[in-house]
Amino acid sequence: MSDKSSITVTLPDGSSLNVPRGSTPADVAHEIGARLAKSALAAKADGAVVDLARPLEHDVRLEIITEKSPEALELLRHSAAHILATAVRQVRPEAKIGFGPPIEDGFYYDFEVNEPFTPEELQEIEARMREVVRCNDPFERRVVTKQEARELFRDDPLKLERLEELGPEDVITVYRNGPFLDLCRGPHVPATGAVQHFKLLSAAGAYWRGDERRQMLQRIYGTAWFTEKDLEEYLHRLEEARRRDHRRLGRELGIFSVHPEAGAGLIHWHPRGALIRHTIEEFLKRTLLENGYDLVYTPHVASEELYRISGHIPTFVENMFAPMEQEGSERFRLKPMNCPNHIMIYRSETRSYRDLPIRYAELGTCYRFERSGVLHGMMRVRGFTQDDAHIFCTPEQIGDEYMRLLDLVGFMMTTFGYEYHVVLSTRPDKAIGDPAVYDAATDELRRVLDVRGLDYRVEEGGGAFYGPKIDIQLVDALGREWQGPTLQLDFNLPERFQLEYIGADNKPHRPVMIHRTLLGSMERFVGGLIEHYAGAFPLWLAPEQVRVLPITDDVRASAAELTDQLRRSGIRAHLDDRAETLGYKIREAETLKVPCMAVIGKREADAGTVAVRRRGTGRKQEVMPRPELIARLRRELESRALS
RNA sequence: GCUGACGUAGCUCAAGCGGUAGAGCGGCUGCCUUGUAAGCAGCAGGUUAAGGGUUCGAGUCCCUUCGUCAGCUCCA
Numbered sequence: 001m002s003d004k005s006s007i008t009v010t011l012p013d014g015s016s017l018n019v020p021r022g023s024t025p026a027d028v029a030h031e032i033g034a035r036l037a038k039s040a041l042a043a044k045a046d047g048a049v050v051d052l053a054r055p056l057e058h059d060v061r062l063e064i065i066t067e068k069s070p071e072a073l074e075l076l077r078h079s080a081a082h083i084l085a086t087a088v089r090q091v092r093p094e095a096k097i098g099f100g101p102p103i104e105d106g107f108y109y110d111f112e113v114n115e116p117f118t119p120e121e122l123q124e125i126e127a128r129m130r131e132v133v134r135c136n137d138p139f140e141r142r143v144v145t146k147q148e149a150r151e152l153f154r155d156d157p158l159k160l161e162r163l164e165e166l167g168p169e170d171v172i173t174v175y176r177n178g179p180f181l182d183l184c185r186g187p188h189v190p191a192t193g194a195v196q197h198f199k200l201l202s203a204a205g206a207y208w209r210g211d212e213r214r215q216m217l218q219r220i221y222g223t224a225w226f227t228e229k230d231l232e233e234y235l236h237r238l239e240e241a242r243r244r245d246h247r248r249l250g251r252e253l254g255i256f257s258v259h260p261e262a263g264a265g266l267i268h269w270h271p272r273g274a275l276i277r278h279t280i281e282e283f284l285k286r287t288l289l290e291n292g293y294d295l296v297y298t299p300h301v302a303s304e305e306l307y308r309i310s311g312h313i314p315t316f317v318e319n320m321f322a323p324m325e326q327e328g329s330e331r332f333r334l335k336p337m338n339c340p341n342h343i344m345i346y347r348s349e350t351r352s353y354r355d356l357p358i359r360y361a362e363l364g365t366c367y368r369f370e371r372s373g374v375l376h377g378m379m380r381v382r383g384f385t386q387d388d389a390h391i392f393c394t395p396e397q398i399g400d401e402y403m404r405l406l407d408l409v410g411f412m413m414t415t416f417g418y419e420y421h422v423v424l425s426t427r428p429d430k431a432i433g434d435p436a437v438y439d440a441a442t443d444e445l446r447r448v449l450d451v452r453g454l455d456y457r458v459e460e461g462g463g464a465f466y467g468p469k470i471d472i473q474l475v476d477a478l479g480r481e482w483q484g485p486t487l488q489l490d491f492n493l494p495e496r497f498q499l500e501y502i503g504a505d506n507k508p509h510r511p512v513m514i515h516r517t518l519l520g521s522m523e524r525f526v527g528g529l530i531e532h533y534a535g536a537f538p539l540w541l542a543p544e545q546v547r548v549l550p551i552t553d554d555v556r557a558s559a560a561e562l563t564d565q566l567r568r569s570g571i572r573a574h575l576d577d578r579a580e581t582l583g584y585k586i587r588e589a590e591t592l593k594v595p596c597m598a599v600i601g602k603r604e605a606d607a608g609t610v611a612v613r614r615r616g617t618g619r620k621q622e623v624m625p626r627p628e629l630i631a632r633l634r635r636e637l638e639s640r641a642l643s
Numbered sequence: 644g645c646u647g648a649c650g651u652a653g654c655u656c657a658a659g660c661g662g663u664a665g666a667g668c669g670g671c672u673g674c675c676u677u678g679u680a681a682g683c684a685g686c687a688g689g690u691u692a693a694g695g696g697u698u699c700g701a702g703u704c705c706c707u708u709c710g711u712c713a714g715c716u717c718c719a
Contacts, residue, residue, distance in 0.1 A: 116647050204714030205646030212716045216646050260710050371644050386719060521719040552676045587680035601678055619679055
């Protein structure tokens with residue numbers, strides 16, 4: 001119990017402390033120990049993160065935030081953003097300040113400036129930031145009235161705009177560090193000196209408030225960490241991502257190319273890439289047939305009428321290629337998606353409840369006119385082949401179908417070596433139809449996820465207007481997340497196309513549809529795999545599985561024979577009988593990331609053996625009888641082993 | 644689409660203030676017959692992205708178009 005002049009502070013370990021009213025978390029940290037006082041950055045008071053210098057007025061549960069705390073990096077980066085703005089104001093006194101939040105792995109700050117920042121200027125700004133850090137100015141919080149704030153930011157129109165959105169119930173706070181003052185909710189680290197390990201990364205335009213109709217500001221990105229080691233590790237991760245870039249590896253490994261003459265965003269699959277794709281497609285189709293899907297093919301163009309019925313015109317037009325005009329004919333469109341065509345097939349006969357579920361799958365090639373600025377290697381293109389399927393079923397079958405889908409997703413992702421997260425998206429405000437139907441379906445998806453024991457995140461209101469969905473987020477070898485499979489329920493298209501099936505009651509009923517993709521598009525999926533594997537595809541996917549390397553011309557025949565044996569066993573093998581040294585041939589095979597090198601010298605030719613060197617293992621070779629090599633490779637292929 | 648940067652041989656990159664476009668790798672030819680990540684030599688390869696302009700003279704300066712990259716906005 002505390003009297004009027006003191007308050008009780010309860011610490012995370014359950015112990016409590018009496019301190020004078022108005023003490024700060026810094027005081028409390030000091031009370032606990034000198035070490036903690038030194039490492040304290042901020043505090044969590046009754047769950048809310050506050051500054052170390054914020055006076056405590058009531059009894060409170062208090063937790064001191066240090067580098068180790070989960071909130072700490074965000075705090076550090078937010079303060080780093082202020083330091084950035086401080087420096088920018090020195091270099092560009094005219095700069096108007098926008099927002100400067102922490103983001104994953106770093107921070108940014110948006111400025112309205114007369115001229116965009118140059119790379120050299122970024123270096124200068126970074127140098128000035130180090131000055132600001134050296135000054136170790138405290139971050140001082142102050143509560144102000146709206147009128148005061150208007151006065152303080154009278155030269156910063158962007159801040160004023162934000163200010164006017166604050167309501168009377170909002171506490172308006174400003175933070176000062178040295179010469180720099182910002183309208184900011186905080187909290188911050190105690191002083192600029194806490195931000196030691198940082199680097200500015202890039203500058204680029206960014207629309208004010210993310211609205212392309214508003215003016216473009218100049219955004220500077222940076223990263224900040226608590227230790228030099230963390231910073232270096234992060235920069236190393238960026239480097240690693242560059243090293244794995246599918247655009248670079250795609251060219252070096254002979255996987256794909258794009259050509260201005262042929263059109264931006266249109267992928268040309270080279271033989272090696274085509275073989276990877278073929279292997280995946282074959283595996284996928286076999287799996288789908290085993291799982292009760294029917295394969296279909298539908299045309300690449302369709303009459304505009306189809307998209308008027310589906311509703312894609314007008315909602316999707318800006319993503320579609322312009323119509324093709326034909327004399328004496330209706331207008332045609334390149335298809336941007338496969339669903340309307342699959343619906344045509346469904347509608348081609350009267351369906352009975354006994355036929356359902358019907359699962360149509362197609363590797364359907366679609367074309368979308370993506371805005372030029374978004375094109376990116378194989379990941380974002382204008383022509384792509386979707387691993388698409390549409391399941392038509394009764395409302396009662398939804399749960400069962402999702403159960404099967406989740407199993408299939410798990411199988412596929414494990415096969416390619418991806419970890420994944422599951423996200424359930426629920427009804428948004430703009431949803432059509434009976435909310436009860438939408439919610440019941442959502443509950444069913446929830447139940448299915450629970451039955452399968454999957455951990456999942458819920459994105460409230462994140463669903464499409466036409467139905468809830470389950471999204472799968474892939475985690476690749478670098479820990480980056482990618483949009484993976486999506487399992488989208490649709491109440492809308494069956495309605496628009498007036499789909500029916502005859503029920504057991506001999507009356508027509510409306511089926512529901514599930515749009516699902518497991519791999520997304522072949523382009524994006526293979527692009528992702530290149531980066532996931534860093535170009536080193538596992539044996540079963542590698543376009544060239546074995547390279548046979550004769551050391552001299554004398555053993556060429558023996559090596560050619562082995563190549564034939566491998567090929568007859570269903571192994572993709574090539575003979576490299578060029579007049580080059582073994583070292584040269586090995587270097588090239590390693591560069592192309594061929595999983596297995598089979599070396600034949602005089603010893604091996606005489607003994608009928610082969611010296612096997614696996615990719616990336618250096619000089620460690622293993623000599624074995626040739627049938628054994630074939631048997632081992634066969635086993636590895638059949639298991640689709642990942643390494 | 645927007646902002647900025649960039650576009651030189653197949654690839655990676657050079658070419659003060661505007662003054663005859665170079666190198667390595669790769670390719671081809673020949674020699675070498677090679678034992679675990681680059682053997683030696685020679686040769687070919689360019690309307691400097693395309694188009695226009697300024698200039699005695701443009702890879703270099705200006706404009707337009709196309710493309711690429713970093714972001715923004717938007718999505719398989």
